[in-house]
Structures are given as structure tokens and as C-alpha cells.
Amino acid sequence: MTEPESHAHPIGMAHQFEDLDQQHEADTLGIWLFLVTEIMFFGGVFAAYAIYRWLYFAAFEGGSHILDIKLGAANTIVLLGSSLTMVLAVRSAQTGNRRALIGFLISTMFLGAIFLGVKAYEYDQKFVEHVVPSLDWAPQGDALAKLAPGGLDHAQIYFFFYFAMTGLHAIHMVIGMGLLFWLVLRARKDSFTPHYFAPVEVVGLYWHFVDIVWIFLFPLLYLIGGRY
Amino acid sequence: MSQPIVPQKTYILVFLGLIGLTILTTGVAFIDLGPFNTVAALAIAFSKMMLVVLFFMGVRHSSGLVRIMVVAGFFWLALLIAFTMSDYRTRAWTPAPDAWSITAPPTHP
Helix, strand or coil: CCCCHHHCCCCCCCCCCCCHHHHHHHHHHHHHHHHHHHHHHHHHHHHHHHHHHHHCHHHHHHHHCCCCHHHHHHHHHHHHHHHHHHHHHHHHHHHCCHHHHHHHHHHHHHHHHHHHHHHHHHHHHHHHCCEECCCEECCCHHHHHHHHHHCHHHHHHHHHHHHHHHHHHHHHHHHHHHHHHHHHHHHHCCCCECCECHHHHHHHHHHHHHHHHHHHHHHHHHCCCCCC | CCCCCCCHHHHHHHHHHHHHHHHHHHHHCCCCCCCHHHHHHHHHHHHHHHHHHHHHCCHHHCCHHHHHHHHHHHHHHHHHHHHHHHHHHHHHHCCCCCHHHCCCCCCCC
16 A cells, blocks of 8 residues: 555655654764763773873883884774775765765775774784783783883783773774674665665764774873883 | 765865874874873874864764764763863872871860
């Protein structure tokens, strides 16, 4: 049975909205409300980090100098690149270019995977250097020389923050990649139009937020106290 | 749709700006600026965030309602960190009386 003409909705528009513009406004506001809760979620960890960095600055500086600044900077660029492909994916959805949309979504996932791969390598290096708090904490040689001035116990607090902050960030990226995969499946079924692409945009906003978290994590974890 | 389609060039320029700022922040870490190393790192991170929020997240085309929500989110984060740090940094200013050394208050008949 077909609906009467006066009640027909455009593709993707839910019944309760006046028009697609109103729905779009509600979608954007909704995801931003979620992102505000995410700001507060990460914010708590950032506030705790600020306190301990202030209390044990020398230990944080020593810990920071164990991280590989080149890998950190390279990973930052990879993640910024994934934000570019994400925004181009949204643009492709706007212009109704389905092939470009799928291509950019897959590129975003690919760059995300590179980021996580580098992160996994860095985590592995922490085990090699025995600077994993609680699990494998026995810094030696060069690592010990860098950590000793700030006190080994306090250096352990730095690495707790390192793993907690980058770990939370990595979990968000894994979730983001799952969402991107779902978008690829939906785009293949042609469920987006130039008038309805809210899921692409909403996942994009989430992905950019995760990128912003890393924009702050990079200087706060890798660049403490300078490398001169 | 209400949102304009932003030219691809704009996004690529913003991306190049972000790469430039990443290289800048990494470079500044190798120059001794004393406490200003932290200030520079945070200022650059903040600039990068603004680029992502305004251009990639499209807040410059968003409605006032969305904008006020974004600003409120970051404002609350600033409150969280500012008040927490002001507490920790000023606790030592007024030493609390050492409870063990205080003699019992005089008792009135």
C-alpha cells in the first residue's frame, strides 16, 4: 500500500521531522552532545595528567624522552591525513559521488590501520625497554639513565598515563573503524543521497574528535620539556 | 541542504596547514624556550584544534545552537582543569593546623 502524497518522506528522513534540514540540525546537535560528554570523559584524564605532570615534572620529562618523537610526529600526520580523507568522504556524499565516497572511507580506514599498527609497534617497544608500569617495569641502561633523575616510581606514573591516554584513544579509533566499515557497507547498498548522508557526517564528526584528542596527546606525551 | 559544499581546495589547504603546525610543534621542542616550550606546544595544539573544528567539523557553517554547545563543552573542560589546578597549586599557601599538636580547648566552668 502506498502512502498518501502528503505523507511521503524523502529518502532517509524520519517521520517526526518537518524536513531534511530540521533532521540534519537534530543529527548534528545530537552527535555534538555526545562529543561534549567525550570531552568531559577525556577531560578527566587530562586534568589528572595536569596534576601529576605539575607534581613530578622531572619524571614526566624523563618518560617523555623515552618515546620516539619521529614515530609520534609521523603518526600525527597519518591521523591528520585520515581526517582529510574523512572530510572528502563527506564531501563526496554531498556531491553524490558514490565511488569516491567508498574510496575515501576505505582510505580513512587504511590510514587508521597504519596509525594503530605504529601504535602497536610503540607499545611493543615499551616491553622491549621494560617500561610498562606494573606488568614489566625494570628500566635498564639508557632508559634507566633518562628515568632515574625524576625517580623511578614517579616515572611509572608517567607511563600509566601514557598507556591509559593512548589506550583510550586507540579504543576510540577501533570503534571509529568499525563505524567506517558499516558506512562502506551502507554506501555499497546506495543508501546515501546528496540530500541524506547524515550517518557519514556524524561518523566524520566522531572521527575528527578522536583526531583532536591525538592533537593534544602528541605534545603532552611526546614533547614534554623539550628535546634540546 | 543548508550546508554549502566546500571546495576540495579549502580542505587540502587546511590539511597542509595542520601538517605545517605539526612540523612546527616538533621543531619547537628542540629549541630551549624554558617554560614557554609548554606554552608553545599548547598554543599550536589549540590552533590545530580550531582548524579541525571550524573547517573539518564544519562548525563555521553550523547553527548558533550547535556552536554554543561546542563552546560550552570546551568551557566546562577549562573550568574542570582550572579549578582543579588552582586547588592543587594553592593548598600549601594556608597550612592547615597540625591536629596532633593542638591542645584541647579550654573548658568553661
